[in-house]
Amino acid sequence: MDAICEKIRSEILNISHKSGHGHIPTSFSIVEMLVAVYQTMNHDPKRPNMPDRDLFVLSKGHASLGFYCSLAAHGYFNFEDVYAFGAFDSNFGCHPDRTKVPGAEASTGSLGHGIGLAVGMALGARIGNSGKKRQVYTLIGDGESNEGSVWEAIMVATNLKLDNFTVLYDNNNSQGRCLPIPNPAERFAAFGCQAIEVDGHDLAAVKRALTVSTDRPRVVVCNTVKGYGCKTLSDNVYEWHRRAPKPDELNMLLGELHAGNV
Amino acid sequence: MRNKFAETFYELGKVDPRLCVVVADISPAGSIAKFRQEFPGRFINTGVAEQIMIGMVAGMAQRGLRPFAYTIATFTLYRPFEMVRDDLCYQNLPVTIVGIGGGVNYSTLGATHHAQEDVSIACSIPNMNVIAPCDPAEVEAATRWCAQQEVGPVYLRLGKAGEPVLSANATTPWTFGKIRTLREGRDVCILTYGPITKMACEVADRFAAGGRSTSVVSVHTLKPLDRDGIAEVLARFPHVVVIEECAPNGSLSMRVKELAWERRATCRLDTFTLKDEFIHCYGSHEDLLAEHGLSTNKICVALGLTSS
Numbered sequence: 001m002d003a004i005c006e007k008i009r010s011e012i013l014n015i016s017h018k019s020g021h022g023h024i025p026t027s028f029s030i031v032e033m034l035v036a037v038y039q040t041m042n043h044d045p046k047r048p049n050m051p052d053r054d055l056f057v058l059s060k061g062h063a064s065l066g067f068y069c070s071l072a073a074h075g076y077f078n079f080e081d082v083y084a085f086g087a088f089d090s091n092f093g094c095h096p097d098r099t100k101v102p103g104a105e106a107s108t109g110s111l112g113h114g115i116g117l118a119v120g121m122a123l124g125a126r127i128g129n130s131g132k133k134r135q136v137y138t139l140i141g142d143g144e145s146n147e148g149s150v151w152e153a154i155m156v157a158t159n160l161k162l163d164n165f166t167v168l169y170d171n172n173n174s175q176g177r178c179l180p181i182p183n184p185a186e187r188f189a190a191f192g193c194q195a196i197e198v199d200g201h202d203l204a205a206v207k208r209a210l211t212v213s214t215d216r217p218r219v220v221v222c223n224t225v226k227g228y229g230c231k232t233l234s235d236n237v238y239e240w241h242r243r244a245p246k247p248d249e250l251n252m253l254l255g256e257l258h259a260g261n262v
Numbered sequence: 263m264r265n266k267f268a269e270t271f272y273e274l275g276k277v278d279p280r281l282c283v284v285v286a287d288i289s290p291a292g293s294i295a296k297f298r299q300e301f302p303g304r305f306i307n308t309g310v311a312e313q314i315m316i317g318m319v320a321g322m323a324q325r326g327l328r329p330f331a332y333t334i335a336t337f338t339l340y341r342p343f344e345m346v347r348d349d350l351c352y353q354n355l356p357v358t359i360v361g362i363g364g365g366v367n368y369s370t371l372g373a374t375h376h377a378q379e380d381v382s383i384a385c386s387i388p389n390m391n392v393i394a395p396c397d398p399a400e401v402e403a404a405t406r407w408c409a410q411q412e413v414g415p416v417y418l419r420l421g422k423a424g425e426p427v428l429s430a431n432a433t434t435p436w437t438f439g440k441i442r443t444l445r446e447g448r449d450v451c452i453l454t455y456g457p458i459t460k461m462a463c464e465v466a467d468r469f470a471a472g473g474r475s476t477s478v479v480s481v482h483t484l485k486p487l488d489r490d491g492i493a494e495v496l497a498r499f500p501h502v503v504v505i506e507e508c509a510p511n512g513s514l515s516m517r518v519k520e521l522a523w524e525r526r527a528t529c530r531l532d533t534f535t536l537k538d539e540f541i542h543c544y545g546s547h548e549d550l551l552a553e554h555g556l557s558t559n560k561i562c563v564a565l566g567l568t569s570s
Contacts, residue, residue: 156306
């Protein structure tokens with residue numbers, strides 16, 4: 001595991017323990033995807049509203065803790081700022097609020113929304129194009145993709161040939177228990193997207209997929225594991241879906257993480 | 263109203279490159295068709311997909327554009343309600359949702375196409391602004407305001423076609439958030455908005471024929487409501503009547519009654535709304551309104567004026 005990803009995961013555990021909140025397994029599954037985006041996109045953490053920045057929208061907003069820790073790892077703020085996660089006067093809620101979090105382009109939480117906003121942003125970047133092609137990235141979950149709105153957004157994005165629009169699809173088997181979406185890459189390709197399937201925990205592979213040139217919307221299907229990095233989490237995803245570790249559990253999970261036994 | 267909106271939008275869009283229109287399976291006609299032809303990049307048809315229509319106008323507004331989402335009133339609010347609430351209102355973005363055929367205007371299409379609760383629903387969402395012009399002239403003024411406003415999301419409720427100009431003798435220009443007197447009177451004041459203003463004017467004529475001088479006031483902005491303006495009406499007139507094409511719950515009528523209680527108004531207050539019912543009939547717009555209890559004669563009878 002790359003050092004930055006291990007650091008983000010350890011902070012997710014620490015903050016969840018301290019605050020008593022957080023969806024840890026789903027935050028763990030997207031760490032490499034987030035790092036890949038922030039290591040690829042045009043952004044400046046010291047100027048989060050930089051006019052010509054690329055945009056990222058976390059559509060599966062309940063993975064906010066992973067998002068905040070990734071922003072912190074890339075210099076938007078300190079990890080310590082996030083320790084008040086979920087507290088009354090904190091900027092860091094259990095779903096992101098764009099009016100409070102530097103780097104959050106949309107306030108999300110209800111599933112199936114961020115992708116539509118991102119389609120509008122990609123089109124807006126094209127209509128208001130000042131010469132530079134601005135990229136828009138959104139990260140959606142496989143469970144979220146049970147929502148029909150996701151597929152409405154994909155159909156419109158392909159119809160508009162939004163070649164500056166990238167979806168990162170967190171294929172972490174969230175919906176295996178109820179409404180699975182088999183062969184997602186084939187489905188997105190059938191809808192007219194450029195679909196690329198990668199190991200979502202291979203940072204270099206995700207980054208390569210994000211830079212493949214395309215003339216249409218791109219979907220990077222990232223095959224991931226909920227709770228990746230801690231066997232206790234990945235083996236017990238339902239129990240840990242929304243649960244903060246107690247002190248002894250924190251030490252155990254940090255031990256598993258740092259042992260690198262995934 | 264529909265044509266006046268399209269004409270106005272086209273004129274504004276020619277000079278403001280931020281203006282875009284996103285429709286959901288609406289066949290563009292008239293000036294909207296001209297806009298599409300001249301500015302194809304700023305006309306987007308999502309197909310029968312209202313959730314993405316609303317989601318994407320939110321994203322576009324966030325990137326500095328001034329998009330209008332445009333379709334039949336029911337489909338602007340009901341189908342994509344959570345997108346309206348979360349993507350537009352929660353993010354507080356300057357987008358105009360244009361609902362065509364508000365109320366029971368789509369009279370032959372059954373209740374699936376009756377936007378009888380649209381005003382109540384839109385007014386109930388934080389940050390949402392709600393405008394329902396009374397005639398084509400107010401549509402033009404409201405559209406111009408919507409195109410340049412930075413306030414936040416707007417639900418612009420329009421009729422369809424054939425509405426007469428009723429505001430030619432208004433005492434003041436159209437101003438967002440302010441009631442507007444269309445005709446002056448002393449004894450009775452009718453508060454109304456939208457295409458049913460025509461009926462309100464006919465009721466005012468009946469009052470006048472009976473010797474009671476009657477004001478007609480366009481409450482074109484339902485949110486934010488001009489509470490001070492309405493309170494002044496309640497204090498000034500001995501008899502106030504509300505006539506509106508909206509279901510009773512969350513209606514202007516309900517809010518005027520609330521205000522009357524708060525301000526200890528002593529006037530007589532009569533209100534006329536759509537029923538809290540689905541109407542299983544077809545026919546003309548007037549037929550549907552009448553089935554809901556809203557016709558000039560029915561209102562006059564209820565008010566003790568000349569019977570039909």
